[in-house]
Amino acid sequence: MNATPARTPARHRRVIAVGAVAAGLSVACAGGAMAVAPGSAVSRTLSGALQSVGIEWQGMPEGYTPEQYTAFWDAGYTWGDAQHLSELWQLDIIETKSQAGRLLADGQTLPITPGTYPEAGADPQSVALDAFWSVGYTYEDAEQLAALWGVDVSETKARAGQALVDGQTLPVEPSGTATTGS
Structure with a gap:
């Protein structure tokens, strides 16, 4: 081997540092995906994996269920509808979708019909x-x-x-x- 013993520990530290950064980015991106679609299979899998190592992750605003959250999409509302309601209610987008889903699940109506704002803010x-x-x-x-x-x-x-x-x-x-x- 041509590697000197002094370089090997530094190389290992770099590999460990790169691995730690990659793991951190993976968890952050997965957390973002969970926030966007907390009821998805990916979200449920990641949540289970995090909980198995002792990390509690809901991915939902406190007090809302995944059923309430998905009720918004199941009713035919769009991303543009969510953005409009977010501005109207002055809530962040995740809480807006959850609040709207809760209202829909409780049999109430929203101030807009599904698909009213299909392209608002969407590319x-x-x-x-x-x-x-x-x-x-x-x-x-x-x-x-x-x-x-x-x-x-x-x-x-x-x-x-x-x-x-x-x-x-x-x-x-x-x-x-x-x-x-x-």
């Missing part, structure tokens, strides 16, 4: 992707379209979603279940 690519998934297209459908169009699946989803936003019909029917009234 066009996000709107297109939301359109693609919300009408019931699946990843397998995207693969079929990609084969037809001769492009990769990521480009296909964006292109197909934009076509839907523009009111066009796609050559492949959605095989999944629509998540909104679209």
Whole structure:
């Protein structure tokens, strides 16, 4: 070996430091994902993993349940609707979605109807992707379209979603279940 004993501990410290930074970033990004979709499978898995090592993580504002949180999306509200309500109620976006879900779960109505603000503050690519998934297209459908169009699946989803936003019909029917009234 050509490595000197003095360099080996420094190299190990760098590897450990890089690993610690990577782990910290992973937990931070996963925490962000949990805040955005606390009822998702990823969120539940991460929450369970964190709890198994003694870290309590809810990912929800105190007093709200995941059912109340998801009621907002299940009712057909959009990201733009959430942003509008957030400004109206002067709450952060996560608490707004949770509050709206709680009201909906309790049988109350919100001051706006679902889809009133479909593009408010959302970038066009996000709107297109939301359109693609919300009408019931699946990843397998995207693969079929990609084969037809001769492009990769990521480009296909964006292109197909934009076509839907523009009111066009796609050559492949959605095989999944629509998540909104679209």
